Amino acid sequence: MSTDQTPRSTASWQAADAAHFLHPFTDFKSLAQKGSRIITRADGIYLWDSEGRKLLDAMSGLWCVNVGYGQQALVDAAARQMRELPFYNAFFQTATPPAIELAELLATVTPAGFQHVFFTGSGSEGNDTVVRMVRRYWDILGQPGRQVIISRNNAYHGSTMAGASLGGMSGMHAQGGLPIPNIVHIEQPYWVAHGQGMSRDAFGLKAAGWLEDKILAMGADKVAAFIGEPIQGAGGVIIPPATYWPEIQRICDKHGILLVSDEVICGFGRTGHWFGCETLGFKPDLMTFAKGVTSGYIPLGGVMVGERIARVLIERGGEFEHGYTYSGHPVACAVALANVRLIQQLDLVGHVHDDVGPYLAEGFASLRDHPLVGDAETCGLMGAILLVKDRARLTPFDAAVGDGGGIGMVCRGHCFSNGLVMRAVGNRMIIAPPLVITRAQIDEMMALIRRCLDLTLADARREGWL
Ligand SMILES: *Cc1c(COP(=O)(O)O)cnc(C)c1O
Secondary structure, eight states: OTTOOSOOOHHHHHHHHHHHOOOTTOOHHHHHHHOOOOEEEEEBTEEEETTOOEEEETTHHHHTOTTOBOOHHHHHHHHHHHHHOSOOOSSSSOOOHHHHHHHHHHHHHSOTTEEEEEEESSHHHHHHHHHHHHHHHHHHTTOTTOOEEEEETTOOOOSSHHHHHHSOOHHHHTTTTOSOTTEEEEOOOOHHHHTTTSOHHHHHHHHHHHHHHHHHHHOGGGEEEEEEOSSBSTTTOBOOOTTHHHHHHHHHHHHTOEEEEEOTTTTTTTTSSSSHHHHHTOOOSEEEEOGGGTTTSSOOEEEEEEHHHHHHHHHHOOOOOOOOTTTTOHHHHHHHHHHHHHHHHTTHHHIIIIIIHHHHHHHHHGGGGSTTEEEEEEETTEEEEEEOSBTTTTBOOOTTTTTTTOHHHHHHHHHHHTTEEOEEETTEEEEOOOTTOOHHHHHHHHHHHHHHHHHHHHHHHHHTOO
């Protein structure tokens, strides 16, 4: 429409959107009736819509815009690389400088023991790669019976066939005949749902024990790997007890099972270390990454391959029959290089760990006296607020309040109307703001959060939901 002199109206965008664009994870009919909100530009931690309304983006787009919007270094890196070499593949004994340099840089920012990377176009493709790679690893070692991958209920590992199968979202499994064979799930380490009455630390050990129960039930010689997000993101920012991950590590080591950390959200500074496994205290064999590797400016994902696996694949594996057209895409890798260097230059990991992470934790702690808030917790720049009817008993609201969407959707509605993007997962309100956020901007965000909680409480009192 570049020849059109008058800018399109919101109504015109919405009509064309409803007529042609099938959105991901969307009830198409109901969205077409309501009309999409059209986001037209962004800067720093703020978005603007087609009506000129400003929103504080406390979700970093979709957990990805770690360096914030409008970073010229990333724009320049893309433009430069597009002019120089917009595409070449890495299939036929060829490589491009940005992919090589990014692989080299990732080996320095990831924990010790990671020297190799396999690039993909997304997090989902990364987890598909994990499934094929761990099975291939056991195959090469003469243990092809090790096929089973253990994951967790309410995990999110993407939306391809393998990604959705690894994930533990019942709604996704209900469509399309999932999970695929040899992927099984244990319960998540969510204290509110499964641990009340125990100390959190005791619950962490109990929840990790479910992994050992499952390994023994399947037979350890059938199990290839365990996969988990250090902190479940899409599942509602479920921060496990401190005892959980070290015990998971111990169990995997004891049974010789590979440990996979899905770092798609937790990676690249989100939790106050470069990777979530460093914050949560474990050493995985494989790490999936995406989102924050480019701050979402362009799609890129991949798998960091620990030396235990890399040495076997390289020295004994022959050809690994797997890859994508865009594995190591030079423009995506050039943007990732600029992004990772910017995270280093701005010391965003230190900024989260020492400054805004602790500051956000204080802000969230101060929400705990609000009548709607059963719990408010953070890790680095991820946070969740549990909305409850009764704070002493953590009684949930009726799931159907507010036109059937539940209390979280009521609160989310107030957020959008008041200039704040905060996401609802059931009765948990979650945030993951850009890592460049300042203390003053956290104050602004906390004031908006409080206002939206107050408006939600007023609704609950007026409508008799309490
Ligand atoms: C978003 C996400 C994925 C999937 O990444 P895509 O790029 O959407 O395919 C996988 N794992 C986790 C933990 C995620 O949050």
